[in-house]
Amino acid sequence: NAGVTQTPKFRVLKTGQSMTLLCAQDMNHEYMYWYRQDPGMGLRLIHYSVGEGTTAKGEVPDGYNVSRLKKQNFLLGLESAAPSQTSVYFCASHQRSYGYTFGSGTRLTVV
Amino acid sequence: EDKVVQSPLSLVVHEGDTVTLNCSYEVTNFRSLLWYKQEKKAPTFLFMLTSSGIEKKSGRLSSILDKKELFSILNITATQTGDSAVYLCADLTQGGSEKLVFGKGTKLTVNP
Numbered sequence: 001n002a003g004v005t006q007t008p009k010f011r012v013l014k015t016g017q018s019m020t021l022l023c024a025q026d027m028n029h030e031y032m033y034w035y036r037q038d039p040g041m042g043l044r045l046i047h048y049s050v051g052e053g054t055t056a057k058g059e060v061p062d063g064y065n066v067s068r069l070k071k072q073n074f075l076l077g078l079e080s081a082a083p084s085q086t087s088v089y090f091c092a093s094h095q096r097s098y099g100y101t102f103g104s105g106t107r108l109t110v111v
Numbered sequence: 112e113d114k115v116v117q118s119p120l121s122l123v124v125h126e127g128d129t130v131t132l133n134c135s136y137e138v139t140n141f142r143s144l145l146w147y148k149q150e151k152k153a154p155t156f157l158f159m160l161t162s163s164g165i166e167k168k169s170g171r172l173s174s175i176l177d178k179k180e181l182f183s184i185l186n187i188t189a190t191q192t193g194d195s196a197v198y199l200c201a202d203l204t205q206g207g208s209e210k211l212v213f214g215k216g217t218k219l220t221v222n223p
Contacts, residue, residue, distance in 0.1 A: 103153060
């Protein structure tokens with residue numbers, strides 16, 4: 001089915017390792033977002049993009065980088081993972097008048 | 112900085128009870144307020160409220176927005192165990208970014 005696909009779904013990293021989370025959407029949405037969710041914290045915005053080739057910082061951007069080279073993909077990178085980045089990561093895409101569509105999440109553990 | 116505050120943070124009720132969840136917001140460019148239900152996975156959309164005083168309903172769930180007092184409530188009547196979830200409130204701002212700013216959520220537990 002059409003929607004937002006996140007890969008991987010689970011990952012365990014050692015402190016200092018790097019990784020990239022991929023978000024892909026096939027709805028031709030302009031806007032894409034990366035959120036993290038920690039227990040009792042709701043969802044907090046890491047970075048977002050308002051169109052291909054653009055990115056901007058959200059509420060908690062430190063330790064993360066993003067890229068949106070193609071409209072359908074939004075990549076979230078961790079250059080040097082830290083235990084504080086243990087979280088569940090959600091990607092979302094959005095188009096005005098159509099609302100938000102969330103991916104199923106990536107559970108990341110940094111040990 | 113935009114702020115969304117939900118209360119209570121957690122709530123335990125018995126099946127058949129009626130519950131009211133609260134959401135207050137302080138935002139500079141308000142456009143809409145959204146409610147989501149989250150059950151151990153991605154949030155699922157419930158309601159989007161843009162106009163004050165107009166109730167939105169979906170089965171046993173309903174929600175209303177008060178733009179003067181800057182709050183919204185989500186009501187669930189005749190609760191069922193399947194209503195157990197975290198309910199998230201989020202503000203959708205104007206200004207080009209279309210960002211959602213979430214509250215911390217209310218964890219609802221419905222016991223049989």
